[in-house]
Amino acid sequence: MKNNKLEQVDHNNHYKSHVTRRDSLKWLSALSISSLLPTISGCDFLNDTQVNVGEVQRGHWPNLKLSTISGKGYGKDPDLIALSHSPWAKTLSTQQLNLVARLADVLVPREGMVPSASEVGVPDVIDEWVSAPYERQQQDRLTVLSLLVWLDDEAQERYSTDFINLSQQNQFSIIDDIAYPSNDSKDEFIQASLAFSIYRKLVLAAFFSSGVGRKDIGYQGGIAILGDYPGPTEEAMAHLDEVLSELGLLES
Amino acid sequence: MENYKKNQFDYEVIVVGSGAGGAMAAYTLTQAGHQVLMLEAGRDYDPITETPMFKHKGDAPLMAAGTVDKDFGFYDATVDGGWNVPDEPYTRAEGTEFLWWRARMLGGRTNHWGRFSLRFSEHDFKGKTRDGLGADWPFEYHDIAPWYDKTEALVGVCGTNTGLDDMPDSSDGILQPPPKARVPELLVTAAAKKLGIATAPMHRAVLTRPKDNRQACFYATDCGHGCSIGAAFQTTTSLIPMAKATGNLEVITNAMVKSVDVDNNGKVVGVTYVDKKNLAVTKLPAKVVILAASACESARLLLNSKSEHHPNGLANSSGQVGKNIMDSTGAGLGAHIPALSGRPIYNEDGHTSNHVFIPWWGHKKQAKGELNFPRGYHFEISSGFKEPGSYVFGNFEGYGVALKEQVKNYYGTGVYLSLRGEMLPNKNCYMEIDENIKDKWGIPVAKFHWKWSKHELNQVAHGLKTAKAILEKMGAKIKEPLPSPEKAILKGGQIIHEVGSTRMGDSPIDSVTNQYGQTWDCSNLFVMDAGVFASNPHKNCTLTIMTLAMRNASWLAKKLDLDAQKVQSKVEA
Numbered sequence A: 001m002k003n004n005k006l007e008q009v010d011h012n013n014h015y016k017s018h019v020t021r022r023d024s025l026k027w028l029s030a031l032s033i034s035s036l037l038p039t040i041s042g043c044d045f046l047n048d049t050q051v052n053v054g055e056v057q058r059g060h061w062p063n064l065k066l067s068t069i070s071g072k073g074y075g076k077d078p079d080l081i082a083l084s085h086s087p088w089a090k091t092l093s094t095q096q097l098n099l100v101a102r103l104a105d106v107l108v109p110r111e112g113m114v115p116s117a118s119e120v121g122v123p124d125v126i127d128e129w130v131s132a133p134y135e136r137q138q139q140d141r142l143t144v145l146s147l148l149v150w151l152d153d154e155a156q157e158r159y160s161t162d163f164i165n166l167s168q169q170n171q172f173s174i175i176d177d178i179a180y181p182s183n184d185s186k187d188e189f190i191q192a193s194l195a196f197s198i199y200r201k202l203v204l205a206a207f208f209s210s211g212v213g214r215k216d217i218g219y220q221g222g223i224a225i226l227g228d229y230p231g232p233t234e235e236a237m238a239h240l241d242e243v244l245s246e247l248g249l250l251e252s
Numbered sequence B: 001m002e003n004y005k006k007n008q009f010d011y012e013v014i015v016v017g018s019g020a021g022g023a024m025a026a027y028t029l030t031q032a033g034h035q036v037l038m039l040e041a042g043r044d045y046d047p048i049t050e051t052p053m054f055k056h057k058g059d060a061p062l063m064a065a066g067t068v069d070k071d072f073g074f075y076d077a078t079v080d081g082g083w084n085v086p087d088e089p090y091t092r093a094e095g096t097e098f099l100w101w102r103a104r105m106l107g108g109r110t111n112h113w114g115r116f117s118l119r120f121s122e123h124d125f126k127g128k129t130r131d132g133l134g135a136d137w138p139f140e141y142h143d144i145a146p147w148y149d150k151t152e153a154l155v156g157v158c159g160t161n162t163g164l165d166d167m168p169d170s171s172d173g174i175l176q177p178p179p180k181a182r183v184p185e186l187l188v189t190a191a192a193k194k195l196g197i198a199t200a201p202m203h204r205a206v207l208t209r210p211k212d213n214r215q216a217c218f219y220a221t222d223c224g225h226g227c228s229i230g231a232a233f234q235t236t237t238s239l240i241p242m243a244k245a246t247g248n249l250e251v252i253t254n255a256m257v258k259s260v261d262v263d264n265n266g267k268v269v270g271v272t273y274v275d276k277k278n279l280a281v282t283k284l285p286a287k288v289v290i291l292a293a294s295a296c297e298s299a300r301l302l303l304n305s306k307s308e309h310h311p312n313g314l315a316n317s318s319g320q321v322g323k324n325i326m327d328s329t330g331a332g333l334g335a336h337i338p339a340l341s342g343r344p345i346y347n348e349d350g351h352t353s354n355h356v357f358i359p360w361w362g363h364k365k366q367a368k369g370e371l372n373f374p375r376g377y378h379f380e381i382s383s384g385f386k387e388p389g390s391y392v393f394g395n396f397e398g399y400g401v402a403l404k405e406q407v408k409n410y411y412g413t414g415v416y417l418s419l420r421g422e423m424l425p426n427k428n429c430y431m432e433i434d435e436n437i438k439d440k441w442g443i444p445v446a447k448f449h450w451k452w453s454k455h456e457l458n459q460v461a462h463g464l465k466t467a468k469a470i471l472e473k474m475g476a477k478i479k480e481p482l483p484s485p486e487k488a489i490l491k492g493g494q495i496i497h498e499v500g501s502t503r504m505g506d507s508p509i510d511s512v513t514n515q516y517g518q519t520w521d522c523s524n525l526f527v528m529d530a531g532v533f534a535s536n537p538h539k540n541c542t543l544t545i546m547t548l549a550m551r552n553a554s555w556l557a558k559k560l561d562l563d564a565q566k567v568q569s570k571v572e573a
Helices: A002-013 A023-035 A096-105 A122-128 A134-159 A168-178 A185-208 A211-219 A234-246 B018-030 B129-130 B141-155 B182-193 B237-244 B295-302 B363-367 B400-412 B454-473 B542-573
Strands: B013-016 B036-039 B249-252 B255-262 B268-275 B281-285 B288-291 B331-337 B356-358 B377-382 B414-421 B430-439 B444-449 B526-527
Touching: A002 A023, A096 A168, A096 A185, A122 A185, A134 A168, A134 B268, A168 A185, A185 A211, A185 B400, A211 B400, A234 B182, A234 B281, B013 B018, B013 B268, B018 B036, B018 B356, B018 B542, B129 B526, B141 B542, B182 B288, B182 B356, B182 B377, B182 B414, B182 B454, B237 B249, B249 B414, B255 B281, B255 B295, B268 B288, B288 B542, B295 B430, B331 B454, B377 B454, B414 B454
Parallel strands: B013 B036, B013 B288, B036 B249, B288 B526
Antiparallel strands: B255 B268, B268 B281, B331 B414, B356 B377, B377 B414, B430 B444
């Protein structure tokens, strides 16, 4: 039983990057950059962050000192047709990426035939995002990396092991405390809840902007139409009439 | 320094800039048989090969989110530009917030503009006569109306005549049919109507019928990315290739004009430019110089062109160059409309911008003194089942299948009303030259001063209340109090409608050019960008830039013809 479970955890927790999401050139490029800049890409979790582990207590929030991402952006005149990859190196460690993937799949699990977040490469998008040399992304980097550290700290405190090694039930017991910020969150979870909300929006964006996500949400545009724009369908107009009626906006 | 291929191409006119004003001036002059040399500070740009059509946001770096490199998102057409241009800074006075958008590319800002194309009215041209504020324009609406017709026909504008007092009619057969309204736009229409406010089809420079070599819109892929099929107007798929086809236009790109040069008598004789590729400095002679480098860039050029005869800068005997800068006011309010949740999904791309907007409805109230601000505004409506990108609309909690359900319930329920209003000129809003800082090309940079007046702040406050009322009629629950107008108003320059820095007028005492954009001080120097605007009506400046450029370049072409005839008759005599 125990072995079985470990295997399952292993299977679930090792995120494999998705070469299919974008063209494979991206990976060749990322690899060549990372081999040149080993200190930026693939840096160790603890080398990259200095965690005040000594002070883990109720209401803990890691005080990370992150090294600045100093790589170049894509510049003022990138090739908009050919460039589908970022020129900057990804920076998440395998350990971080696995946790990112686990959380992404908690947020967007497989649903019947619709793949989960990690199945459509969401962790790669998160990695690209938090590794980008732009201000907003650098802020999100601190938020996301702090959340990852917090989850491990919290798991250590409750169950004396890292988050990724917990049973699903125990993982959810922690996530349930930070996933509902609209409820009267306990003080000790406020920062983690805020961070989780930001992370949730990132994962949702990364999922729904994928081909699978566009289809899942029902987006019907992006298709050339011959002739005039057809406008709302009959069904959409019928629904509008109901709405107008409910809101008291029908022509009198 | 050397002369440009003088023997091969005997141009008469130099046009500085290739955007709305410059391209229309060049098109008009070349059609009339005059040879034009156009100088563009940015690189060459070809929308047919460079436009990212049908690209998904999710396939771009950072899901196509805006960054300092691409402020309006990865796929925005702007090249080498944005709020910051590398090596070309601008400065601000202490306490000033001002943003200056520049595009360094052939076609300038026409490659990414919103394509909103609303005519100014007689009401707009004569604001000062009505309320004593700002300046009147030196012509009547009926002088300009036929040129609006010609410009709309050439550019291709979709929309309808509405008969509303804020929207002068186009002549029959000029406008192309507008696309049908989307569901949220119809809901806004019904809600606004209950408040006595009318909506109208937005007029946009987007073809719904093919024209010249340009195809009709196929209602997919964002116009802001540019348009490889030419449906969404930009000078790089229309005026510039059409002008080139006459054989009368040559273009030099990467040519950063440094000064407009004068002879010992103070007469304009040409320009000096820096080749950005090799830093070579070249003097170009010209019979006539037209500045259309954008309002603030043209003003900067004039202020930097000082000489014995023009000690305060060229064409600046009035002291008005760089003064009177106006942007549009900008603010907005959006909400989740619960009644739209779960509505049937269909393709709402349309021409990718609002099909319906809210024109200014308050002329009569202002005439009666019922409003505490003198000039109007309009609302642009943002809504629809948009392609998902880096931002997901909604307030979420939880995770899993229930979370996905929340996302779907929010999808297509957001409605955002963007206020765009008329600003009045004031003495605190102007630019000068910052003598301490030069750009990479050795040209002293612009320094901006900015302060909104109560006219703009009162207008924004009114707009926010109105937007809230409309959204609430649609069933929105807006719990947060409205922000103060000081907080809500966007920064100066942020709407990218900066105009007025070389304004036209009736008199050399308080204006820089006459009604034809001819500078009072130098008869062979013209301004044909938005610098010449005497006021900045709320209706987006580009259509009027093009209309004035067409009218004024036609006037110039006739003048050049007359001069040529005189020379000819002298020779014959």
